[in-house]
Amino acid sequence: MPKKIRLGIVGGGGDSLIGVLHRVASHINDNYQITGAVFNPDFEKNKEFAEEIDVPLDRIYTDFDTMVAEELKLPESERIQVFSILTPNFLHFPMAKKLLENGFHVICEKPMTTSLEEAKILAETHKKAGTIFALTHTYTGYPMVRQMREMIKAGALGKIHKVDARYYQGWINPIIHDKEKRNSVWRLDPEKAGISSCMGDIGVHAFNMVEYTTGLEVESLLCDFNYLYEDNKMDVDGTVLIRMGDHVKGVIRGSQVATGEENGLAIAIYGEKASFRWEQEKPNFLYMMSDTEPTKIYKPGHAYNSEFSLDGTKLPAGHPEGIFDSMANIYLGVARAIRGESQNDGAYPTMRDGVRGMSFIEGTVASHKNGNVWVKVEG
Numbered sequence: 001m002p003k004k005i006r007l008g009i010v011g012g013g014g015d016s017l018i019g020v021l022h023r024v025a026s027h028i029n030d031n032y033q034i035t036g037a038v039f040n041p042d043f044e045k046n047k048e049f050a051e052e053i054d055v056p057l058d059r060i061y062t063d064f065d066t067m068v069a070e071e072l073k074l075p076e077s078e079r080i081q082v083f084s085i086l087t088p089n090f091l092h093f094p095m096a097k098k099l100l101e102n103g104f105h106v107i108c109e110k111p112m113t114t115s116l117e118e119a120k121i122l123a124e125t126h127k128k129a130g131t132i133f134a135l136t137h138t139y140t141g142y143p144m145v146r147q148m149r150e151m152i153k154a155g156a157l158g159k160i161h162k163v164d165a166r167y168y169q170g171w172i173n174p175i176i177h178d179k180e181k182r183n184s185v186w187r188l189d190p191e192k193a194g195i196s197s198c199m200g201d202i203g204v205h206a207f208n209m210v211e212y213t214t215g216l217e218v219e220s221l222l223c224d225f226n227y228l229y230e231d232n233k234m235d236v237d238g239t240v241l242i243r244m245g246d247h248v249k250g251v252i253r254g255s256q257v258a259t260g261e262e263n264g265l266a267i268a269i270y271g272e273k274a275s276f277r278w279e280q281e282k283p284n285f286l287y288m289m290s291d292t293e294p295t296k297i298y299k300p301g302h303a304y305n306s307e308f309s310l311d312g313t314k315l316p317a318g319h320p321e322g323i324f325d326s327m328a329n330i331y332l333g334v335a336r337a338i339r340g341e342s343q344n345d346g347a348y349p350t351m352r353d354g355v356r357g358m359s360f361i362e363g364t365v366a367s368h369k370n371g372n373v374w375v376k377v378e379g
């Protein structure tokens, strides 16, 4: 049994949304040991949380720069090997850049940076570093998403006609109508979130899902945002028309004010021979529709699934796995990459996904600002 990979965490404290998902996911396949962290910029809170979850206090640091400096003093056999960056968006770029420059592997939350320019700089840094970089587009880890990707690659849908992806949430509705409340949320603050709220936070997941499953690239887009209030600087809803070449067209719809919606990421891919429909809130059901046969439902863990899909299932069919397992599959891909083991293409989202995502986000903002015009998605 190979030794566990030493994992460092920055952000993702006890007060955070995403920390628990990464901590649990990193443990699911027994590949990682959380060795050090700055969970929180407040050192007392940082230590309190480390004690709560049993991370040794001698590897809990006052801040990120101190953590990097102190870890570099340790022999390689003890040093943290890979860091997960789970902070608000504006810290992803400087932290990831510094870690790559110092020879660490990086697992980074999305959106990768706050601008396309930063994303391109990070891609250059990564090329020079030669270490592993993974971006946690969590939903690509679901077995049924991987099944869609593999079946589309094998031609199951024939020529694709249309893609319809949506990511609807409602959590900003109780916040947006109160000026004080909306000024207290980092996702609505361009200094911390970057240039977009809805497309930057969730639209980018839908965009990634479109490219991940179809294997096609979005070439151009046209976007219409809703800000709801004149003084609100960030989009909280948007509709994006997309063109993917050779008469493949589609739409990406995002909203954070779709009242009552929870985490409604869904995708439909319509092809000449058949179509797929999948919803994140029911991730273990993949619907395949056609003109000639009744609708089929693919489910995880059955031998009829692709090897890549089955690789992401741990229990026999009928034992529902979910979001923690999906993220765990991404951590598994990173562990194999760190160990130099061969694995499926698409085992974890990469730097390329990060650059494409930032190009999408900037494209939506530019399109809306310039009067809902078509813009190219580069990268």
Ligand SMILES: NC(=O)c1ccc[n+]([C@@H]2O[C@H](COP(=O)([O-])OP(=O)(O)OC[C@H]3O[C@@H](n4cnc5c(N)ncnc54)[C@H](O)[C@@H]3O)[C@@H](O)[C@H]2O)c1
Pocket (backbone or CB within 6 Å): 010, 011, 012, 013, 014, 015, 016, 017, 018, 019, 038, 039, 040, 041, 064, 086, 087, 088, 089, 091, 109, 110, 111, 136, 137, 138, 201
């Ligand atoms: N992959 C997904 O599906 C998914 C889901 C939710 C959030 N996210 C991403 O995860 C990131 C964090 O989101 P969240 O909702 O958990 O945010 P959050 O505000 O709930 O938590 C942020 C955490 O970072 C810590 N932090 C802030 N500044 C820090 C610093 N300088 N050093 C160390 N720690 C610091 C805070 O103390 C807190 O624990 C965001 O980039 C977000 O886009 C991704």
